[in-house]
Amino acid sequence: MIGVLAQQPVIPKFERASECIRENHTFCAAWFKDNFDRVFEPRIVEHIELTLMAVGIGFVLSFGAALLAYNRGWFERSFAFFAAFLYTVPSIAFFQLMVPITGLTRTSAEIALVSYTLLILFRNTLTGLQEVPEDARMAARAMGLTPRQTLWRVELPLALPAIMAGIRIATVMTISLATVAAFIGVGGLGQPIFNAIQSGFKTQFVAAGVLAVLLALIADVLLVLLQRFIAPWTRARRA
Amino acid sequence: MGTFVDALQFIVDNPGLLWDKTVETLLLSGAALGVAMALAIPLGVWLGHIHGGSFIAINASNVGRALPSLALISIGLALLGVGFLNVMVALVILAAPVMLTNAYVAVEQVDPDAVRAARAMGMRPTQVLWRVELPLALPLMFAGIRTAAVYVVATTPLAALAGGEGLGDIIVNQSTYGIEGVVGASIVIAALAFATDGVFSLIQRLVTPRGLRRRGKERIVEPSVEPVGAG
Numbered sequence: 001m002i003g004v005l006a007q008q009p010v011i012p013k014f015e016r017a018s019e020c021i022r023e024n025h026t027f028c029a030a031w032f033k034d035n036f037d038r039v040f041e042p043r044i045v046e047h048i049e050l051t052l053m054a055v056g057i058g059f060v061l062s063f064g065a066a067l068l069a070y071n072r073g074w075f076e077r078s079f080a081f082f083a084a085f086l087y088t089v090p091s092i093a094f095f096q097l098m099v100p101i102t103g104l105t106r107t108s109a110e111i112a113l114v115s116y117t118l119l120i121l122f123r124n125t126l127t128g129l130q131e132v133p134e135d136a137r138m139a140a141r142a143m144g145l146t147p148r149q150t151l152w153r154v155e156l157p158l159a160l161p162a163i164m165a166g167i168r169i170a171t172v173m174t175i176s177l178a179t180v181a182a183f184i185g186v187g188g189l190g191q192p193i194f195n196a197i198q199s200g201f202k203t204q205f206v207a208a209g210v211l212a213v214l215l216a217l218i219a220d221v222l223l224v225l226l227q228r229f230i231a232p233w234t235r236a237r238r239a
Numbered sequence: 240m241g242t243f244v245d246a247l248q249f250i251v252d253n254p255g256l257l258w259d260k261t262v263e264t265l266l267l268s269g270a271a272l273g274v275a276m277a278l279a280i281p282l283g284v285w286l287g288h289i290h291g292g293s294f295i296a297i298n299a300s301n302v303g304r305a306l307p308s309l310a311l312i313s314i315g316l317a318l319l320g321v322g323f324l325n326v327m328v329a330l331v332i333l334a335a336p337v338m339l340t341n342a343y344v345a346v347e348q349v350d351p352d353a354v355r356a357a358r359a360m361g362m363r364p365t366q367v368l369w370r371v372e373l374p375l376a377l378p379l380m381f382a383g384i385r386t387a388a389v390y391v392v393a394t395t396p397l398a399a400l401a402g403g404e405g406l407g408d409i410i411v412n413q414s415t416y417g418i419e420g421v422v423g424a425s426i427v428i429a430a431l432a433f434a435t436d437g438v439f440s441l442i443q444r445l446v447t448p449r450g451l452r453r454r455g456k457e458r459i460v461e462p463s464v465e466p467v468g469a470g
Binding site (some may be wrong): 089 | 242306308311312314317318392407411421422433
């Protein structure tokens with residue numbers, strides 16, 4: 001297994017350890033409390049960094065691609081095909097594949113993570129734009145808006161809920177995939193998981209797993225709230 | 240590019256190994272899908288039929304989608320240890336929510352006129368369910384199963400970290416099989432995911448009642464603002 005770096009002394013010193021650790025119980029709360037800021041906190045920060053960067057870059061690329069595809073039909077198929085192709089590569093293989101090219105670096109991880117966000121962000125942005133009611137478009141034209149004004153003032157605001165839904169899915173997906181990125185030793189909450197696979201230390205399995213789940217769920221909830229804040233009219237419409 | 244050629248060479252050179260691993264992958268995925276279906280579909284259909292529990296049913300897929308697969312496997316490693324059971328449980332937890340949500344939405348959103356007409360014709364609630372709601376719900380329900388199936392097949396490589404078998408075994412053991420093995424097995428996994436998608440989309444089309452197939456076009460006219468993955 002490459003890249004699983006023994007960054008931390010994951011196996012506690014057994015002779016001085018508590019009974020809970022010596023017998024490797026499912027979860028040793030005391031150990032978790034004592035070691036949180038050393039073992040987990042930096043990993044959480046790395047995880048958030050990995051995710052934000054991937055979704056940010058992925059969004060810029062997909063948004064540009066969607067705008068282009070919205071105006072030029074042929075581009076829609078080719079980009080969708082390209083993104084779908086990237087999407088089918090198993091994550092754990094994608095990270096390994098990048099290693100010979102960009103090394104055991106964060107760049108390798110980001111290239112893979114960004115690649116996975118493209119399909120969802122592109123599709124949602126484009127579908128959102130395409131589903132703008134024709135009436136709204138015609139009304140905008142009748143009011144004398146230029147195509148560019150129509151795009152920014154009418155079409156994109158109406159597509160916003162779909163775009164936000166895409167960002168939400170892409171973000172939780174990236175959080176999930178970023179745990180796998182630790183396979184090539186780039187940190188994140190996957191790191192303690194892979195370390196635990198080597199050492200068999202159960203508390204670390206549970207703690208890292210639960211933290212990753214919590215991170216994903218919190219991100220999901222925050223994005224729902226953000227969506228409501230940015231596009232409050234979608235709720236009113238559905239109710 | 241060289242890696243890719245080597246990977247194809249690996250596939251050509253190791254048909255027996257890849258076949259065995261593929262069968263293992265399919266058995267694992269099939270078992271997980273079966274269990275997930277048995278749990279999620281009846282619950283979703285029932286909730287949709289009684290028009291209840293919408294909060295749980297709709298948010299199930301959101302939560303399910305958010306759960307990091309490796310994190311689930313990690314927690315499973317502590318609770319269940321290495322092996323088939325751990326991997327099965329993780330895959331079921333990943334697959335069931337989207338099935339539940341789709342089954343619920345599929346039954347819940349059946350045209351109320353159709354249900355009322357069925358009732359007016361004297362059908363009992365179970366008859367309404369079996370003869371009206373379920374046939375009309377099948378396409379969307381299968382869309383959920385299809386999504387879950389592809390997801391499960393694509394997640395099986397991770398399962399190899401927890402002692403699951405299948406093609407993932409090759410993908411996580413670069414030291415044994417080399418990068419060409421990793422890529423070769425990935426190609427097979429991707430092909431499996433595509434094939435799964437194809438097979439389920441075929442089933443989905445076959446189970447779509449004829450009346451719905453023709454109406455398909457005009458239903459799209461209704462503008463829905465949250466099209467993709469809005470749950």
